[in-house]
Amino acid sequence: MKRVTLFAGHYGSGKTNLAVNCALALAGQGKKTLIADLDIVNPYFRTRDSQAELEKAGVRIIVSPYANSNVDVPALPDEMYRVVDDKSYHAVIDVGGDDRGALALGRLAPALKEENDFDMLLVVNFFRPLTQTPESVMQVIREIETASSMTFTGIVNNTNLGSQTRAEDILSGAQKAKELSRLARLPLLANCVREDLIPSVRDQMENAQPIRLHFRADWAVF
Amino acid sequence: MSEKVLMKGNEALAEAAIMAGCRHYFGYPITPQTEVAAYLAKRMPQIGGTFLQAESEIAAINMVIGVASAGKRVMTSSSSPGISLKSEGLSYLAGCDLPALVINVQRGGPGLGGIQPSQSDYFHATRGAGHGDFHMLVLAPSSVQEMASLVFKGFDLADKYRMTTMILADGTIGQMMEPVSLDMGEVREYDKPWAVTGTRGERKHNIVNSLSLLPEELEQWNIKRYERYAQIEKTETMYESFMADDADIVVVAFGVAARVARNAILAAREKGIKAGLIRPITLWPFPKAALKEAAKHAKAFVSVELSMGQMIEDVELAIRCSRPVLLCSRVGGMIPTPEEVLAKIEEADKTGGAE
Numbered sequence: 001m002k003r004v005t006l007f008a009g010h011y012g013s014g015k016t017n018l019a020v021n022c023a024l025a026l027a028g029q030g031k032k033t034l035i036a037d038l039d040i041v042n043p044y045f046r047t048r049d050s051q052a053e054l055e056k057a058g059v060r061i062i063v064s065p066y067a068n069s070n071v072d073v074p075a076l077p078d079e080m081y082r083v084v085d086d087k088s089y090h091a092v093i094d095v096g097g098d099d100r101g102a103l104a105l106g107r108l109a110p111a112l113k114e115e116n117d118f119d120m121l122l123v124v125n126f127f128r129p130l131t132q133t134p135e136s137v138m139q140v141i142r143e144i145e146t147a148s149s150m151t152f153t154g155i156v157n158n159t160n161l162g163s164q165t166r167a168e169d170i171l172s173g174a175q176k177a178k179e180l181s182r183l184a185r186l187p188l189l190a191n192c193v194r195e196d197l198i199p200s201v202r203d204q205m206e207n208a209q210p211i212r213l214h215f216r217a218d219w220a221v222f
Numbered sequence: 223m224s225e226k227v228l229m230k231g232n233e234a235l236a237e238a239a240i241m242a243g244c245r246h247y248f249g250y251p252i253t254p255q256t257e258v259a260a261y262l263a264k265r266m267p268q269i270g271g272t273f274l275q276a277e278s279e280i281a282a283i284n285m286v287i288g289v290a291s292a293g294k295r296v297m298t299s300s301s302s303p304g305i306s307l308k309s310e311g312l313s314y315l316a317g318c319d320l321p322a323l324v325i326n327v328q329r330g331g332p333g334l335g336g337i338q339p340s341q342s343d344y345f346h347a348t349r350g351a352g353h354g355d356f357h358m359l360v361l362a363p364s365s366v367q368e369m370a371s372l373v374f375k376g377f378d379l380a381d382k383y384r385m386t387t388m389i390l391a392d393g394t395i396g397q398m399m400e401p402v403s404l405d406m407g408e409v410r411e412y413d414k415p416w417a418v419t420g421t422r423g424e425r426k427h428n429i430v431n432s433l434s435l436l437p438e439e440l441e442q443w444n445i446k447r448y449e450r451y452a453q454i455e456k457t458e459t460m461y462e463s464f465m466a467d468d469a470d471i472v473v474v475a476f477g478v479a480a481r482v483a484r485n486a487i488l489a490a491r492e493k494g495i496k497a498g499l500i501r502p503i504t505l506w507p508f509p510k511a512a513l514k515e516a517a518k519h520a521k522a523f524v525s526v527e528l529s530m531g532q533m534i535e536d537v538e539l540a541i542r543c544s545r546p547v548l549l550c551s552r553v554g555g556m557i558p559t560p561e562e563v564l565a566k567i568e569e570a571d572k573t574g575g576a577e
Binding site: 044125 | 254330337
């Protein structure tokens with residue numbers, strides 16, 4: 001495991017949920033962990049939504065004080081350089097969506113590249129309307145790499161249809177992810193599968209990674 | 223793979239507009255509806271459509287008037303403060319009898335307010351969208367799927383009645399993600415002999431205009447328009463009824479509030495209280511007849527809203543104040559919890575709504 005793990009990808013692909021999962025897992029292994037929220041695009045659905053759970057697990061949260069507030073400004077947290085300055089931490093970085101979100105990463109890129117101890121993971125959900133094919137994801141990869149001046153090191157397939165995800169959706173998503181991996185020449189590191197679906201797909205695919213949803217609300221089920 | 227995609231409510235609004243044949247969008251960014259514009263900025267160039275970020279909301283609504291005059295399907299979207307700016311244009315659209323689709327993904331107000339969800343533009347949408355006597359068709363989606371289907375339906379109604387359809391959504395439904403089927407069926411085409419499309423010297427020119435020089439004529443325009451509205455009230459009212467047929471306590475709620483109310487109703491039924499939901503899908507025309515019918519067996523009503531109490535007036539009017547109507551509301555970007563709605567249902571059940 002590299003010291004820094006970055007999650008980037010298309011808007012709404014599940015980066016924040018995966019970053020939170022990842023930080024909790026690292027902390028669970030007894031590692032000194034921080035999570036940095038570098039989203040400058042979306043004022044909603046931020047790591048702060050999981051603040052209580054993260055803090056309970058001992059994860060340090062670096063997030064703009066304006067996230068999840070009424071102050072709708074593209075602000076970065078003042079503590080963001082801790083990610084590269086304080087190497088005693090395992091750092092998880094939640095990058096904003098698309099190339100516009102990844103722009104903020106450019107500031108950390110020189111230090112991250114100099115240290116060269118990071119994984120930059122592309123998160124993809126083939127059920128999102130603008131990334132339904134490996135080819136359309138290739139375009140997203142190019143745009144993010146240009147904006148952030150960083151290159152991806154691996155793919156995390158997070159294909160899902162929310163509460164309606166079926167085993168067959170997971171399996172066909174894994175097929176597309178394999179094709180993407182070949183096109184992009186990047187290793188497919190994990191296929192995320194909601195915990196309860198694991199038994200029905202485990203024998204038919206590689207790299208199945210159980211995942212738990214961290215955001216829910218009273219109006220979610222309808 | 224499933225035929226569905228996983229969309230944000232705002233993305234569903236945008237994609238459904240494309241499927242409905244809309245190729246012209248004019249807007250200006252504002253949270254929480256910005257994804258509508260961001261999505262169309264990507265999609266419109268792919269299909270030969272026009273995406274234009276105008277210099278202001280006022281400019282955008284006037285561009286809408288232009289395209290609508292030419293007989294093409296056209297849309298703009300904004301959130302509460304931006305919709306206030308469009309109000310003059312909404313009145314002109316009505317005065318010109320032009321079809322258009324306008325989306326309001328509401329946030330907390332008044333003034334700049336906040337960026338969290340709200341339903342406090344109900345009065346604006348159903349009564350006071352601009353000066354003069356007029357209505358818009360007002361549709362209130364309660365799920366991401368309905369964000370898509372009501373945009374599709376909204377374009378059809380707009381063309382059919384030469385009116386503005388407003389989608390009155392809220393920040394929650396705009397931002398949340400749910401699976402959506404984009405199987406919308408065929409787009410119905412309407413003849414638009416009134417459209418300004420160029421005469422080629424072969425016919426008398428059309429005039430799209432809201433100015434009348436004669437009061438007698440202007441009176442007739444208004445009367446004709448209201449005859450059309452009366453027809454719409456008879457034929458286009460939409461609502462959903464959930465466990466309401468035998469209900470003692472009838473909850474009335476739309477949009478995200480209806481989702482919360484539904485959970486509360488299930489909890490109330492478990493406690494032995496006969497509660498049910500009437501969810502208006504059209505806020506204008508309001509489902510008056512359904513509520514009047516429900517008043518025959520209900521002992522009290524509960525209006526659940528993200529406002530200080532706006533729809534509650536329509537509920538009281540619909541039932542002619544024949545039953546008590548309680549208000550359950552949160553404002554400023556807050557959303558009532560199922561527990562709060564349940565407490566109000568229990569109060570209504572215990573007291574019959576008497577104060």
